[in-house]
Amino acid sequence: MLPQTLVPYIGLAAAFVTTFCWLPQALRIIRTRDTRAISLPAYAAFSCGIALWLVYGISLGDLPLILSNTVSLCLQLTIVGLKVRYG
Amino acid sequence: MLPQTLVPYIGLAAAFVTTFCWLPQALRIIRTRDTRAISLPAYAAFSCGIALWLVYGISLGDLPLILSNTVSLCLQLTIVGLKVRYG
Numbered sequence: 001m002l003p004q005t006l007v008p009y010i011g012l013a014a015a016f017v018t019t020f021c022w023l024p025q026a027l028r029i030i031r032t033r034d035t036r037a038i039s040l041p042a043y044a045a046f047s048c049g050i051a052l053w054l055v056y057g058i059s060l061g062d063l064p065l066i067l068s069n070t071v072s073l074c075l076q077l078t079i080v081g082l083k084v085r086y087g
Numbered sequence: 088m089l090p091q092t093l094v095p096y097i098g099l100a101a102a103f104v105t106t107f108c109w110l111p112q113a114l115r116i117i118r119t120r121d122t123r124a125i126s127l128p129a130y131a132a133f134s135c136g137i138a139l140w141l142v143y144g145i146s147l148g149d150l151p152l153i154l155s156n157t158v159s160l161c162l163q164l165t166i167v168g169l170k171v172r173y174g
Contacts, residue, residue: 002146011143017136025129037124042112049104056101059094 015068022075029079035086043083047076102155109162116166122173130170134163 002010029035050073057065089097116122137160144152 002142004146007143007146010139010146014136014139014143017132017139021129021132021136023129024132025126028126028129029124032124034124037116037119037121039112039115042108042110042115045104045108045111049101049108052097052101052104055089056094056098059089059091059097 012064015064019068019072019075022072022079026075026078026082029082029086033086035083038079038083040080040083043076043080047073047080050076099151102151106155106159106162109159109166113162113165113169116169116173120173122170125166125170127167127170130163130167134160134167137163 029038050069053065054069054073057063057069116125137156140152141156141160144150144156
């Protein structure tokens with residue numbers, strides 16, 4: 001098993017990666033204006049789920065949850081907006 | 088603010104939605120074989136992030152984290168595999 005002192009850093013790395021990984025998807029759509037393969041139900045539902053995580057984080061006063069889900073929600077709403085615009 | 092008894096259900100709903108929302112994206116790709124607008128770096132990084140969340144969940148012995156991230160990882164690896172296959 002992992003040393004216990006490492007565990008919080010694994011969680012931080014997980015939060016960082018799953019937050020900022022959507023930047024290349026958003027940039028690809030901005031560059032190509034191609035959203036045909038993007039599923040609107042998937043991204044709309046993911047945005048709702050992220051909003052629920054944000055409400056959860058605010059309810060717990062958990063700063064990492066609040067920060068990472070605020071950034072994620074901005075990126076997801078950008079992708080949803082681009083999908084709605086480009087079809 | 089929300090009643091404190093509701094808070095765990097918000098977290099469960101968030102985990103459920105952010106896990107299963109990727110099903111319509113995977114199904115869309117299986118149906119259309121179109122992955123052109125999908126960013127491989129985004130989905131590959133998201134899969135790595137989900138794997139980190141899974142390691143974090145296992146380290147904490149947290150069953151909700153383990154279950155939701157196992158399902159998520161399966162869905163994400165399906166999408167990554169389809170992207171690699173269809174280009």
